[in-house]
Amino acid sequence: MMVNREIVIDLANYQKGLTASDYKKIGAKYAIVKTTEDTNYVNSEANLLINRSAAGGVKGFAFYHFARFHNDAKAISEAKYFISKTKGIVNLQKGALMILDAEISNMPTSSVIAFLKEIKKAGYKAGFYTYKYLLPNFNLKKIKPYMDFFWLAAYPLANGKAADKSPDFNYFPSADYVDLWQYTDNLLGYHVDGSISVTKNAIKLFNPSDAKSNKTPAKKSKSEWVKKNGTFTLGQSLEIHKSPHIESDSIAKLKKGDTIKFDATLQGPKRLWLRQPRSGGKYGYIVGKDKYGKLLGKLK
Template identity: 70%
Template structure:
């Protein structure tokens, strides 16, 4: 199977730029979204936009659990789902993950959390560290998780790792889909994991599975609509490599340029147009800005 590097980012990685992500070269990201019942990552949209501009195409989200009983687990799961829908437009089959790394978290509460995710139509993931795994009954959790992510690396050691982990150190545990093997990939101070099953690849690569099973990549990928036309620029605009205003530019197009597009992406106000290019690639131009103002006219 193909091994893929998956990054793990929280607000601590808010300084990473699109160029940093491009240099790292990973195409998948799991971003921290919530913790307990009160914390929401204030940089979540920044992380998604910069990662996408740097070449990341697959996204999942995790919740840092703070619960010690089933009732609190259900409350936190519902907060996680609510924020995921509001902040990242999570749709059916998006991969949502429980980060279980506090002491005295009951197996029954982990199951209660995962059951809420599944009942709401999401793929349910479970994450923990190898040294904490004996605290949980993995066999009981297994029927309620779609994805198992396990961390195993020397703690307190910030030596930079490359994208080729030594599998002699792979944790001896069952059902692992994704192995987090470092907390400092290439010196960027970001956690990195590697896929070890086809299941992990499938969940992060919806183009390889049916639409019924495909998870959301991020808010942009869920709303593209096929629509062909020509857009005449009313001012000088950049043709971007991805549909994000901070994405690198392919070119700067002068006023009056005509852009032939084959699909549109309508955000709350901003409108993106997709231009087919050579070798199956695309360029992206803004048709309406963040205020809903048209930046040209349609022919």
């Protein structure tokens, strides 16, 4: 049976600069939007991403949660947080597709199942996302009965290299149950992740655009990124993180006396984050002030 291939983009706050015109040029009809992470982060740009992409031609949405659990109890609490906070952002219909983003180490299969069961118990379709290189960490056959949708990432091209909308299926990841293949992190040079549908199931689960954004936008965090160029010389050894969360994965470890350039700051109640531009349009994040407001180096 022939499958009508569709391009699907996924959106986090990194894509908040995309315009409706950009989305029209990308030409995707479906999007997966990050709404939550752990039990302490809600994407304050989710309304903007949904509304702007809808204005640019996206007609169906799904939603994902970046997970940080390592046990069943934490998995259940993260699933409940995901559901509750996403309801505050969109008119979440029963049967909407809600996806677990599993890309950290030491995540048990039992906890993945606990998360997916919580999603299904609430009346939604449960999706599972991971990278091909992480598949050995999971028992996919055990997960399969609890997932309605499987989204797998494997990039034929180097990270950051622009890809078009026709991936080479000679590089398709050899794994079971795949509905959607994420094949690039830089679709058409827009620095947006691009996926392609593999089954009809991949598209039929997407929330229709008439249920997109609540009329009352989700309340924005008081903390917002401010564009500011400068340098930071470390007063102690620190890590550069993949996202501005103290428990997020480390990109690099720097020693006292090292200096980095930053292009934006995020000031919380006490903690200050600095954003470091990296190759391929990516960013790293380092703490400039700790949770007590103590400066951890020299800012210029």
